[in-house]
Amino acid sequence: xxxxxxxxxxxxxxxxKQASVExxxxxxxxxxxxxxxxxxxxxxxxYTDEGRIRSFVTVYVNDEDIRYLQKESTPIKDGDxxxxxxxxxxxxxxG
Amino acid sequence: xxxxxxxxxxxxxxxxxxxxxYPNETCGALLxxxxxxxxxxxxxxxxxxxxxxxxRNRFSITPEDFRTAERAASEQGIxxxxxxxxxxxxxxxxxxxxxxxxxxxxxxxxxxxDTGKPQQMTSWLLAEDRSHFDFEEIVIRDSASAxx
Numbered sequence: 001x002x003x004x005x006x007x008x009x010x011x012x013x014x015x016x017k018q019a020s021v022e023x024x025x026x027x028x029x030x031x032x033x034x035x036x037x038x039x040x041x042x043x044x045x046x047y048t049d050e051g052r053i054r055s056f057v058t059v060y061v062n063d064e065d066i067r068y069l070q071k072e073s074t075p076i077k078d079g080d081x082x083x084x085x086x087x088x089x090x091x092x093x094x095g
Numbered sequence: 096x097x098x099x100x101x102x103x104x105x106x107x108x109x110x111x112x113x114x115x116x117y118p119n120e121t122c123g124a125l126l127x128x129x130x131x132x133x134x135x136x137x138x139x140x141x142x143x144x145x146x147x148x149x150x151r152n153r154f155s156i157t158p159e160d161f162r163t164a165e166r167a168a169s170e171q172g173i174x175x176x177x178x179x180x181x182x183x184x185x186x187x188x189x190x191x192x193x194x195x196x197x198x199x200x201x202x203x204x205x206x207x208x209d210t211g212k213p214q215q216m217t218s219w220l221l222a223e224d225r226s227h228f229d230f231e232e233i234v235i236r237d238s239a240s241a242x243x
Binding site for chain 1: 149153155157198225
């Protein structure tokens with residue numbers, strides 16, 4: 001048993017339609033790194049060109065937002081569930 | 096070309112929300128079915144625009160609202176297909192800001208609202224390499240013939 005990463009619907013085309021995948025990892029960052037290494041096309045949707053998690057991507061560990069934990073350094077253990085949850089933003093340009 | 100089917104009632108609902116919230120941007124979720132021959136929106140879930148600092152030219156839907164939309168779709172046995180929002184006094188074309196913040200797969204419906212009156216409505220899908228939006232054809236059917 002490892003860490004489960006739940007994949008939101010819009011990203012499933014990049015994971016062979018899998019709704020969740022399992023990895024062995026010690027931190028959230030490790031798990032996400034394995035995810036984007038295994039499914040390379042996911043990286044541009046989750047990370048900026050500078051390697052930071054995009055502002056509209058929220059990552060939870062067992063329903064706790066990692067921004068309020070230790071961010072990508074948040075330790076995880078077997079049985080934990082990481083959820084990638086979209087926030088949605090947009091709008092016309094001009095001031 | 097991808098197709099997004101709406102009943103006239105659903106289309107009018109998006110226009111009405113755009114007019115109601117003018118001059119701010121309206122926003123909400125599109126719930127429906129996704130089949131090989133196209134998508135069909137069967138219900139709307141209006142959501143609160145969380146961008147209190149600049150609601151006239153931005154909209155924001157929080158992760159909590161996202162989960163509410165997913166739950167609403169699941170309870171109705173349908174899918175969360177995408178999102179609608181309005182462009183007050185601006186064309187119904189996605190902005191660079193829209194593209195930078197978009198997710199793949201979702202349908203993004205935009206209705207322009209000109210001095211309070213809804214005008215053109217378009218739908219867009221983000222390209223897989225995030226470089227641009229592709230146009231998604233909206234097909235509006237009268238309510239009597241819309242699939243349930």
